[in-house]
Amino acid sequence: MTPQSINAYKTATHNFLKQLEVFNEQQFNTVPFEGSWTPAQVADHMYKSQVGLPQVLTGNTEAAHRKPDANNEVIGNIFLDFNTKLKSPDFILPSLQPLDKAEMLSNYYSKADEIENTAQELDGAEVCLDFALPVMGTLTRTEWLHFVTCHTIRHTRQLENIHQQMSL
Template sequence: MTTAFLMEDLRKSTRELTEALRLFSQEQLNQVPFPGSWTPGQVGQHLLKSETGVTELLRGNTQPATRQPDAHHETIRSLFLDFNIKMESPEFIIPDNHPKDREELIRSLEENRENVLQAASEQDLDLLLTDFDMPDWGPLSGQEWLTFMTVHSRRHTHQLHKIHRHLQG
């Protein structure tokens, strides 16, 4: 994967995500659509929590990869884009129960993504980012972090469309 492709794909997934969040009124954003579901606002907050810190990771400690820098790319894609499996979120990125403001949430997501893209444009994405180990995989390369952000976002964009259909009846 080229850096340009990964960055453009992240930009595209950002547009898809924000368009999905804009499908909801402010009231709907904080409405639980069905038992056991997050609200659309909580979905957005979960994404923001999972991505906050990636800029610092990209600018943090690195080491040369002892494997292909995109070795986990297909595994990440196939896992997160399999909408038939239910995943459990780590505790530290579970959203809170407070009401969310739609425009503030979208603005925060967009600003965080722009910061990540800026940092990515300044870094060698082939390096492993060693300040955080992804469960089961260890440190990911910059390439893999961009892939993760993109497909994780697409997974939850799919979830938002499902919630929207449910709320529309």
């Protein structure tokens, strides 16, 4: 994987976790406004969306017959369009139960380290065959890391908006 891809992922993850840490324990499980997730639910959704990524990256692959980042622009256009509300797939919907902030942060930090360490060792041009997205199909390792980076940026912005609403 390229150093640029790794650094973009690290920066997005750092910003997400920094924003998550601004919420106190009470705010962490508080719905800020009707129709919103709590900060805990955003964290849970993000964790669930990344928990299987190391296995996808190290699973069955094949050589790509396209540029390793061919889908990056489309991925960015989807996730970085903050005016469009996206619907989460059911399997990564967050828990409705209150969550422990310290435990969530610890789990997230561990998973982020695992993803970063896994990605550094791999060829970004390989297509991951063990998981396909509904519309886009299979992605290269480079595209997967870009997907997670853009998804993280999107939800960092969501946390910023939640914090702003809670501060009013």
